[in-house]
Amino acid sequence: MTGAGEPMPEGGAPVAPRLLVQLARGFAVIGGSVLVAMMLMTVTSVVLRSTLGRPISGDFELVELGSAIVIFCFLPWCQIEGGNVTVDFFTTRAGPRLRGVLDAFGALVYLALAALLLWRAVPGAEEMKLYSEQTMILRIPVWYSFFVILPAMGLLVAVTAASVAGHLRRAFGRAEGRA
Incomplete structure (x- = not known):
């Protein structure tokens, strides 16, 4: 971590501004809270099913909606932490500049995919509404989940754009504190 509380990649410069890091951390906390709530509900439902023969009605629907929220809430933090799967077999002997450029290219591809998902999710949510x-069972409007998913996707786009810039800064030696 840097002194500003930002994750520090191998090359030195933070990959995202502090505000994006804090927002991503906040969404990860939301995702983690939803995940814990889903876990507790699932355990409770299984216990009720085995003891009383009556599970929580619609538990699988809540897990389905919650899973979508959890996934999208964790994606920005995963990008900041460099937690996405990479294949570095071919780049283990490459220099820092080439690795930085390749990391920036990978982040750029991810940025394009994230922007495409966000662009199509907005009309998708409108259509669901x-x-x-x-x-089916609880009659929860599916588009409610987009109140959390769309901002998380917007944050993913912003974080990924910042990481492209951060990787390029590192690759070409313009880290924080250096001109």
Whole structure:
């Protein structure tokens, strides 16, 4: 970690500004809280099913909606921490500049995919609302989950754009504190 509380990649310069790091951390906390709530609900439902023969109604629907929220809440933090899967077999002997450029290229591809997902998720959420798409048992409108998913996706786009710039700064020696 840097003195500013930002994750520090191998090359030295932070990959994202402090505000993005804090927002990503906040979304990861939201995702973790939803994950813990899903776990507790699942355990409770299994215990109720085995003891009373009556599970929590719609538990699988809540897990389905919660899983989508959890995944999208964790993606920005995963990008900041460099937690995405990489294949570095071919670059283990490459210099820091080439690795930085390749990391920037990978982040750029990820940025394009994240932006595409965000771009299509907005009309998708609008369509779910328009057609009143709901879960089958609990009748929860599916588009409610997009109140968390869309901001998380927007944050992923911002974090990934910042990481492209951070990787390029590192690759070409313009780290924080150096001109």
